[in-house]
Amino acid sequence: MLNHDIRLGTYAVDGRQFDSMPGFTVALATRLSINVVARLSTGEELQFTCNVPSVEGAIILKAYAWDGRHAAKDAVDLHSLFRIVESHDVDVIGGWHLDESPPKGSRRDSSRTLHALARGWEARPPKVSFNYRQLISSIRTRVAGVEADRRV
Template sequence: MAFESLADVVRATEGLPEVRIVGGHMAGLLLAAFPVGDLVPRRTNDADAGISTEVAGTQVVHDRLIANDYEPEGGNRLVKGDRAIDLLVPSLDGHFHPLTVGGRAYDATPGLALALTGEPIVIDVTVAYLDEHEDRFDVPVPSVEAAVILKASATTSRSAAKDITDLFHLLSIRNDFGDTETGGWQLDQTPLIGSRRDAARTLHLIADRARKSPLFTEAEVPPAAFTALVREYVTAP
């Protein structure tokens, strides 16, 4: 269901500028494209798409999903049976909050503006379903650095082990594959500004508390390894 939702939202945003698939699919597909050791991409149960306010204002994505039998389910979420898609727009004040664009409500998300303006990593995805049919489509996701910033921002609005898992996977990709192949990396520069500075502050705070955090136990992420990655690749604020 999650991959069917992904395929639907990819096709609903086809040909539009400043669109990135984010959330759990973003983290899972990046780890599939850049495999690290024995780390296994975690599963998700919906699809999240980040779109610019300009794209949101046209309502074209919403209209295409409605034409594909999706129905609004409060705010920015659309559903079709067991499929679910969330549409997100950038937050320019560093905070999560509802934002009305073109008469429709969206979740404004910190770090998304950087992800939308940077070059995407386009992943050629083939999904093999259990009924033996296949589907193939190209998925634009943010760079690994932008993905880290988005996931770091997510931890400021919720306490979830899945975000620790995703951050560890993304930082491990940076460690194993470098910065060129993964879309560039500026989180280790000085000084950091804007969403990079905010993410660095959050990441170092998580690392400082890692050994005592029950989230790391739930996520099965080694605190020492996570802390080492943060201190190696992210400038301390």
């Protein structure tokens, strides 16, 4: 059985190594199946199905990544993921619970991180290649805040 602890670590299951991180269990709780057709340079065609986290799950993982390294690539990914949220129905993207209040567990951590990002960028606009105001707006409208953080 996998260890669903929220700490980072590597765990062995049936002789195979798996990395764990906060938010991973939530991210994989709802998966989307993508049918892939890949055309190789040889002309051969491969078809397979790939399971990926829901959009909300991907945002939770990216929020942890942003919190840990503040890398521009994570901000770009968050912007792209929120554009998907803004342009698709909830059922198409695998559900959405980040707007439920009060947030708990990984969603609470993500809420804190995302709202801190929005506050920081409102105070000091970033130098990024995308419309950062769209990301701030999406966070403000799509992610429930944490009550303790609102009083600050």
